Amino acid sequence: MTIIEKIFSRASGTRVKSGDYIWANLDLVAMRDFGGPNVVREYKTYFDNSRVFNPEKIVITFDLHIPARNELVANNQNILREFAREQGLKLFDVNNGIGQHIIIENGLVRPGDIVIGTDSHMNLLGAIGVAGFGMGTTDIAGAMYKGRAWFRVPSTIKIVVCGEFQKFVGAKDLILYIVKKLKTDGALNRAIEFSGETIEKMNLAARITIASMVTEMSGDIGFIEPSGEILEFIGKQEDAEPITAHPDAQYDEIYEFNVDELKPQIACPHSPDNVKDVKELTGTKVDQVFIGSCTNGRFEDLKIAAEILKGKRVKPGLRLIIVPATMQVAKKAVEQGLYETFLYAGAVITNPGCALCTTGHPGILAPDEAMVSTSNRNFIGKLGKGAMVYLASPATAAATAIKGVITDPKEI
Amino acid sequence: MIFKGRVWKFGDDIDTDQIYPGRYLPIIDKKEMAKHAMEGTTRAKEFRENLKPGDIIVAGKNFGCGSSREHAPVAIKEAGIVCVVARSFARIFRRNAVNIGLAIIQFEKVEEIKDGDSIEVNLKTGRIEDLTTKKVYSGITVSKLELEIMQAGGLLNYLRMIK
Ligand code: SF4
Numbered sequence: 001m002t003i004i005e006k007i008f009s010r011a012s013g014t015r016v017k018s019g020d021y022i023w024a025n026l027d028l029v030a031m032r033d034f035g036g037p038n039v040v041r042e043y044k045t046y047f048d049n050s051r052v053f054n055p056e057k058i059v060i061t062f063d064l065h066i067p068a069r070n071e072l073v074a075n076n077q078n079i080l081r082e083f084a085r086e087q088g089l090k091l092f093d094v095n096n097g098i099g100q101h102i103i104i105e106n107g108l109v110r111p112g113d114i115v116i117g118t119d120s121h122m123n124l125l126g127a128i129g130v131a132g133f134g135m136g137t138t139d140i141a142g143a144m145y146k147g148r149a150w151f152r153v154p155s156t157i158k159i160v161v162c163g164e165f166q167k168f169v170g171a172k173d174l175i176l177y178i179v180k181k182l183k184t185d186g187a188l189n190r191a192i193e194f195s196g197e198t199i200e201k202m203n204l205a206a207r208i209t210i211a212s213m214v215t216e217m218s219g220d221i222g223f224i225e226p227s228g229e230i231l232e233f234i235g236k237q238e239d240a241e242p243i244t245a246h247p248d249a250q251y252d253e254i255y256e257f258n259v260d261e262l263k264p265q266i267a268c269p270h271s272p273d274n275v276k277d278v279k280e281l282t283g284t285k286v287d288q289v290f291i292g293s294c295t296n297g298r299f300e301d302l303k304i305a306a307e308i309l310k311g312k313r314v315k316p317g318l319r320l321i322i323v324p325a326t327m328q329v330a331k332k333a334v335e336q337g338l339y340e341t342f343l344y345a346g347a348v349i350t351n352p353g354c355a356l357c358t359t360g361h362p363g364i365l366a367p368d369e370a371m372v373s374t375s376n377r378n379f380i381g382k383l384g385k386g387a388m389v390y391l392a393s394p395a396t397a398a399a400t401a402i403k404g405v406i407t408d409p410k411e412i
Numbered sequence: 413m414i415f416k417g418r419v420w421k422f423g424d425d426i427d428t429d430q431i432y433p434g435r436y437l438p439i440i441d442k443k444e445m446a447k448h449a450m451e452g453t454t455r456a457k458e459f460r461e462n463l464k465p466g467d468i469i470v471a472g473k474n475f476g477c478g479s480s481r482e483h484a485p486v487a488i489k490e491a492g493i494v495c496v497v498a499r500s501f502a503r504i505f506r507r508n509a510v511n512i513g514l515a516i517i518q519f520e521k522v523e524e525i526k527d528g529d530s531i532e533v534n535l536k537t538g539r540i541e542d543l544t545t546k547k548v549y550s551g552i553t554v555s556k557l558e559l560e561i562m563q564a565g566g567l568l569n570y571l572r573m574i575k
Binding site for chain 2: 021023038041045046047134137138139141142145146148150152218
């Protein structure tokens with residue numbers, strides 16, 4: 001059995017195989033400030049004031065419009081605060097950061113769990129072997145009531161990665177390269193399992209980067225075989241056990257990649273699979289750089305950026321915005337002197353959250369501007385009409401901020 | 413579940429922006445949403461003026477591609493469409509349609525059915541009859557689980573019914 005077949009077999013109480021339609025019991029249901037209020041409305045319409053299936057297994061996070069930027073958002077947040085009070089639910093208010101990261105940091109899930117939530121990138125939980133799925137209002141409202149959701153068991157693609165990254169090349173470059181090869185529908189209705197020596201050596205931050213961008217290939221979920229630091233992380237959780245595929249697992253397709261020669265990668269407007277070597281774009285003028293998001297907002301991501309920015313200044317006329325994924329990340333970055341580097345370099349640092357992943361956060365672009373972002377999507381209109389968004393690693397983003405034009409980090 | 417109705421034909425790749433334009437996303441009232449169903453298509457005006465409750469949409473491949481907005485199936489259902497027949501459905505649209513109780517069925521030879529024909533669709537058996545031409549076809553039914561949810565009138569009704 002593949003990892004997803006194992007997880008769904010446990011959660012449905014039957015032995016499942018790909019293509020089956022099943023009901024699965026859920027281990028956690030998440031909603032956020034955006035989308036969450038609609039869930040509450042549907043919940044109340046259908047179930048009145050009935051108790052949720054299990055208050056321990058529902059979490060609310062505020063990560064998008066934080067703190068509230070207008071009255072509508074403020075009201076929406078209060079709808080959730082009130083619902084959390086009524087039902088006795090955990091709520092992580094505006095000072096905490098991105099939901100999925102909070103879920104991991106607070107040990108709210110264990111490998112093998114199934115989580116659904118209102119964000120499109122819930123599947124980054126695959127980084128620790130959790131099956132996370134982004135779903136719509138109706139699914140989440142129903143799940144809060146019954147603790148169940150229906151699924152079609154996906155088949156699985158296996159991706160094996162070996163080789164040694166060159167300096168300033170890492171997980172983001174690898175996943176951009178994989179998206180380039182598989183295209184935006186390459187994993188449609190399927191799961192992915194990542195393995196191989198390169199993956200085995202990855203820390204949590206890198207694993208999250210990889211798993212988060214499975215969405216950009218239309219995949220249901222991407223799992224990363226547990227090893228190294230992750231095993232320690234999992235080991236700290238009570239009765240948690242890593243979950244791996246059975247040797248008899250059947251895969252749809254197997255891809256192999258070697259990263260020895262991989263150069264820094266960049267996704268050009270307006271699709272995450274429009275990927276080129278950073279070198280090919282050297283010199284392209286950039287107005288703003290964003291380092292953060294659920295894909296690259298962890299401490300290790302910020303640390304690479306700080307290494308490059310240390311003692312340097314952002315190019316005059318360019319705006320650099322840095323946003324840690326969570327408060328825990330922010331505190332560590334302060335303790336280790338990263339904020340100092342960023343501030344003296346001329347960066348704007350804002351409070352932890354999703355920030356410039358999507359509209360709703362300060363930093364929107366004018367129609368003719370260009371931005372290099374460490375986020376995961378660059379669809380047209382996502383950050384301002386017509387603006388050009390390029391996706392790259394924290395290293396490429398930092399190098400670009402210094403030069404004011406797209407720059408290979410090796411050249412700094 | 414058998415539906416009998418008049419056909420509205422649409423082409424391939426009808427995306428969620430054609431089904432329900434993004435500028436109406438802030439609308440919460442379902443009756444209001446219904447007024448904008450299919451407004452992004454070239455047939456917006458006649459659809460709004462001539463649609464009768466019980467009508468059926470027949471479309472090409474990848475119906476409902478684009479964003480994950482649940483507004484899209486909600487708007488067409490509230491407008492009075494009882495069933496959508498398409499060569500294929502985008503994944504999220506399919507899930508949303510099932511969840512809100514909008515009947516859907518896949519059918520390969522959609523070109524056989526003409527705009528304005530009367531058709532009868534049996535969701536359970538997949539039998540599709542063009543009452544105008546008297547021809548009978550077979551479509552690909554949804555899974556048993558999806559059918560149960562649609563029959564209940566959507567996921568939330570379904571969950572409310574089961575113990
Ligand atoms: S950073 Fe973007 S994709 Fe990630 S959780 Fe936030 S809104 Fe979703």
